[in-house]
Amino acid sequence: MKRFADLLERLAFTPGRNAKLALLERYFRDTPDPDRGYALAALTGGLETGQAKPALLRALVAERVDPELFALSYDYVGDLAETIALIWPERGTPRDVPLSEVVVTLSGAGKTELPALIARWLDQMRPSERFALIKLVTGSLRVGISTRLALTGLARIGTVPLDEIEELWSGFEPPYAPLFAWLDGGPRPEVTAKAPFRPVMLSTPVTEADLPALDPAAYAAEWKWDGIRVQAVSEGGVARLYTRTGEDISGSFPDIVERMHFDGALDGELLIRREGLVAPFSDLQKRLGRKSPGKAIIASHPAALRLYDVMTWDGEDLRALPWTERRARLEAAVAGLDDARFDVSERLPFGDWDALASLRADPPDAVIEGVMLKRLDSPYTAGRPRGPWFKWKRDPMIVDAVILYAQRGHGKRSGFYSDFTFGLWDGDMLVPVGKAYSGFTDEELNRLDRFVRNNTIDRFGPVRSLKARLVVEVAFEGLNRSTRHKSGVAMRFPRISRIRWDKPAEEADRLTALTDILDGMGA
Template sequence: MRAFADLLDSLIYTRSRNAKLKLIGDYLIATPDPDRGWAMAALTGDLDLPAVKPAVIRGLIEARVDPVLYRMSRDYVGDSAETVALLWPTPLVPPQESGPLAISQAVDTLNSLSRSDAPAALAAMLDRLDAEERFALLKMATGALRIGVSARLAKTALATAFGIDVEAVEEVWHGIAPPYASLFDWAEGRGAQPTAADVPVFRPFMLAHPLEDLRVSLDDYAAEWKWDGIRVQIVHVAGATRLYSRAGDDITASFPEVARDFTGIGVVDGELMVKGDAQGGALEEGGAASFNALQQRLGRKIVSAKMLADYPAFVRLYDILFDGGEDLRERPWTERRTRLERFAQSLDPERFDVSQLIEARDFTALEGIRAGARDAAIEGVMLKRRESPYVTGRRVGLWYKWKRDPLTADCVMMYAQRGSGRRSSFYSDYTFGCWTEDGELLPVGKAYSGITDEELKMLDKFVRGHTLNRFGPVREVEKTLVLEIAFDSIHESKRHKSGVAMRFPRISRIRTDKPAAEADTVVGLKRLIV
């Protein structure tokens, strides 16, 4: 645990990508199996210790220190694991076990115990460790590292350290369980390269760069709509079907009807949405409802018959990676598109269709078509180079995303909450509202992005100087500051008192020039619902 604690500490204070790669690589080379495998699982978000939840950790610390002191400290520090690690008291009686605690020992112990027995075992481990090691253990246990290391970067560090291809690592990653013994055997020359044959594994998605100010020729690029659902990959091989999210999470259980009806052997890439007539709503031009309808299905491990009927899911297909056992990723987009259209003919048209291409004579004509698209399920336009292969990640010049211009509204700041990580000392999460016809201010959204560091300091100063009430980590502020909020779309919501919910709200401008009484109204926001 000591070496992993030192690694986390170094990564937190390192900004250079290359330096992070070297830190992780050096750790993996120096650390024996299976500890390094469990460390990789933690770094990539693949470590699951179901018996340890945040509430368990909170209960342990509040049994040892004044709960008020813990909550005040948590509010100041901004991170639960760090707060507990620093506050954990030295036991009056020395622990029965002493000496170094291996990562594998901690994982094996916590995985083997029931939810009722795990808290005592976790407490015994924390008693053995110093503050840095406690921080590392708690971060591992809760799966919330937040140290500026993505799963892709961790895998790249592994590949670089051992001189193997990162794409080969990605290809088999989801087919190998932690602590990845076969992967390290291959990396160090003791075993054969693992393969994904006959296993429904996830392949990393091809991603797009923002178009920004670039103009491209439609002779070289094909245009298709960018739909507002969740990106999914459907894999059917050896009689098994899996649905994966963009992050590689298995979401098959949440959408069993999609897995059931996908009968083709192969791997496809598409957008998962809910049909537009769900819950009596108007059928959209593209047959899809807004993202708000899809949210009713997300994250559900058990889906009722009523939910299946009220919010029927379907997938709009974008691309094909495998047709049967044939790998098409190196083929040009034009060929893959032809193969996708042929592949889709064998699928249930009520559950699967192919994303429509946009016919435009030139880029200027495409601009006009994009500007006129206000379908609630359309996010914008995708531009795909006709000769592009399907490659992992973002490659310049191949795919571009051209989102439609955001909507904006002037809203009044109502509440503020401390952030996490490097923002833990600032009030950086803001709840904002709009006026009703009766002059009441109702919350319509929450945002924490879109501002510079200087603007963050300014808003933090405003919150501290204009606080009306405190509710734990939340402060109610004077209703005098207007924020211009940009958002992708807005939808009706029964869960919010205002009756509306924004999609991807972010702060566009701080309107110190505008009186709060002139901010927008809830009625005005409702007019923006498509």
Template sequence: MRDFSRLLDGLVYTRSRNAKLKLIADYLRATPDPDRGWAMAALTGTLDLPHVKAAAIKAIVEERVDPVLFAMSRDFVGDLAETVSLLWPKPPGMVEEIDSGALRISAVVERLMTLGRGEAPRALADMLDQLDASSRYALLKLATGALRVGVSSRLAKTGLASAFGLDVDQVEEVWHGLKPPFAPLFAWGEGTGAQPTSADVPVFRPFMLAHPLEDARVDLADFAAEWKWDGIRVQIVCIGAETRLYSRAGDDITASFPEVAAAFHEPGVLDGELLVKGAHQGGEALAEGEGAASFNALQQRLGRKTVSPKALADYPAFVRLYDILFDGAEDLRERGWTERRARLEALVGKLDPDRFDLSAVIEARDFEALEEIRAGARDAAIEGVMLKRRDSPYVAGRRTGLWYKWKRDPLTADCVIMYAQRGHGRRSSYYSDYTFGCWTEEGELLPVGKAYSGITDEELKMLDRFVRNATVQRFGPVREVEKSLVLEIAFDSIHESKRHKSGVAMRFPRIARIRTDKPAAEADTIAGLKRLIV
């Protein structure tokens, strides 16, 4: 556990991407199986210890520490694992056993996996007794899966690839066909085993992504334009008699959308946008957009492990197809977009029209005409425009010059800060998560959203000082503040919401600027926000 704790400490305090990659690579080369495999599972979010949750950790801490002291400490520190690792009181006479075989990552994981809900927290407490503060932190991060050490799943896999001279795209190709602790992957990397294969397994392939267009222009003779739909990007994989749906992060979401998986029987791999059927409320120029509801409708289905008949009926899902990666066993990713598009168009006619349709190409004579079309298309299911080079292969990740995303201009509203909470990771010492509201006609301020992004480090410090000096009440880790500071909030769209007292919910809210020049009484109204719903 000591080496893993050193790795986490290094990743937390290192901002350089290359330095993080070196830390991961050095650790993986020096650490034996299966410890390094379980470490990779933790770094990539594929480790699940179902009987060790935050509530269970809180319960074992409060048996040894005054609950009020723990609550105050957690409020100050901002991170559960860090708070517990610093506060945990060792029994008198207990000797640290940091390098004990029983405290190796593999031994810890295997023990916690075999214990039930009542036994696992007690075993975790016994382990914490034997560790120093840094190793306790590593153990708790491992157990909860909430690492937050500035490492994405892709970065961790890139570190593994660089450790053994592998191609990261080839690692991604087989990743979802393997299970922790990934022994075949490390054997391949060290040259002691064959390269794992994804044959006959419906595995996830990394998505091709786009760069923001920003202020550039492209020639429509070289680029095709499509709408960027506001659902969730999915990959549909059918091999043999099995079909799976994967999210952009590579999560298997088949169980959440069984009707889509059940309707796809053509061997191959497709890329598209998962949407929910609903009334089309705008964008008169978009005949192909009929039938797509807003993201708010899709949210009613997301995250459900089982779907009720009512949800299936009320929020029927379908996929608007963008691309084809495999046609049967034939890999088309090296072919140009134009050829892949023709193959996709030929395939769509064989699919169930209730579950699959084609994202149409936008016809525009030139870029100026495309600008006009985009400007008139603020539809509930449209985020903007995608521009795809006609000869582009389908490559993993973002490659300059191939695909661009041209998102629609955001909406904005002036809102008043109501509550604040500490952030996570390097922001855990600052009040960086802000709940903001708008006024009702009766003069009541109701929450309409929450944001933490869009501000500089200096603005963060300014807002943190405001929160500390303007606190009027505390509710655990949350501070209520004077209703005096206005934030200009940018957001992609706004929808009706029965879950919020205000009746509205913002999509992708972020802080555009701090309006110290504007009195809180002049902030926007909820009625005004509702007029933006399309």
């Protein structure tokens, strides 16, 4: 556990991608089996160890620490796992508990056994290992590592190309003994997964200033829809629906899976569509995460796929073909499906970048996020190669809001107030409309932290309520109506784009600035 805890700590405090990859490579090379396999599973979401609730941990620490001392410590630290890890009393001689021991024991433990197991391990560990253990048993392991980044670091320990590892990834199970044997020079494992996930091709952002360097005649354009990117795979009588990261969401969308009467792998956008019209993203959110949706929600929120590309079809791998040929094959494939739940993303006609800019500025649907650009000669290449595909998103919407609440961040920001809830005026009251924790420099973070400490008027656990004095410019990508929020609105991807130290709070925007946008969208 000591090595795993050290890896998590270093990853959390290491900002650079290459530095993170070096840490992963060293860990996977130097750590023995099966611990390195279980660590890989933990980093990529392949472990189901999140069995402990915060209430259980609070009860355990309450048996050992004065409640007032714990409350004060938690308020100062701001993170439950870190507070418990630091305040848990030392008992006896620590030992290095293997990660595999924790994972295997938890997998066979009953609910009543859990408290004693966790307490025993905490007694045997140092603070950094306790922190890692708590994150593991609560299922809140967040260190800024994507599955692809973890597999990229893994690929560095051997000579097997990353795309080959990704191709077989969904067929492996923790602790991945055949995978590590392959990377250590052993034979290539047989593909065991039916209808496996295949690594997706991603785009890079582009701005209007970048376009003159590109030849418009070399690119095709499509709308960028506000859904979630998925891969629909049906092979050998097995149909599966995956997210772009390889998560199997087939159970959440049976209305799509049961209609996948084809042999191939299709790439597209999952949307909610009624009578030919695409619904706002908030409607799709009501379906996401439901492992077994009922008939009512399936009927009221029917899912559909708007397809971008074809990866395989009738046993033939098409990814090496240029985009133009794949597009023709995709159109022919979808035409043969005879199901209204599947259609092909529209190709936009444009002669130059000015013409495309006009289309982007006035899309036919409020659910459109911008446009996609794809080189006509581009093969389907896994990852994010720069040049073949670009996304030119709409300019973000902006409002001036007032910071209402603050909470400490995580990882290297755990000592600073960096998570902010902000609001807009509704009459003579400020109502919360969103939360953001990015968009400012380290210098601005220090100043924001001082502002929070000097302007706190109340505390609610780790959250501080603030005097309504500081205005921030908030940029966001989209907007939906929401019955879950008092304001009635929910922002998509909000971030603080500017701190308005100069602007009085009474001059911040009103809630009507957002409701007017929604009215204009017809939402």
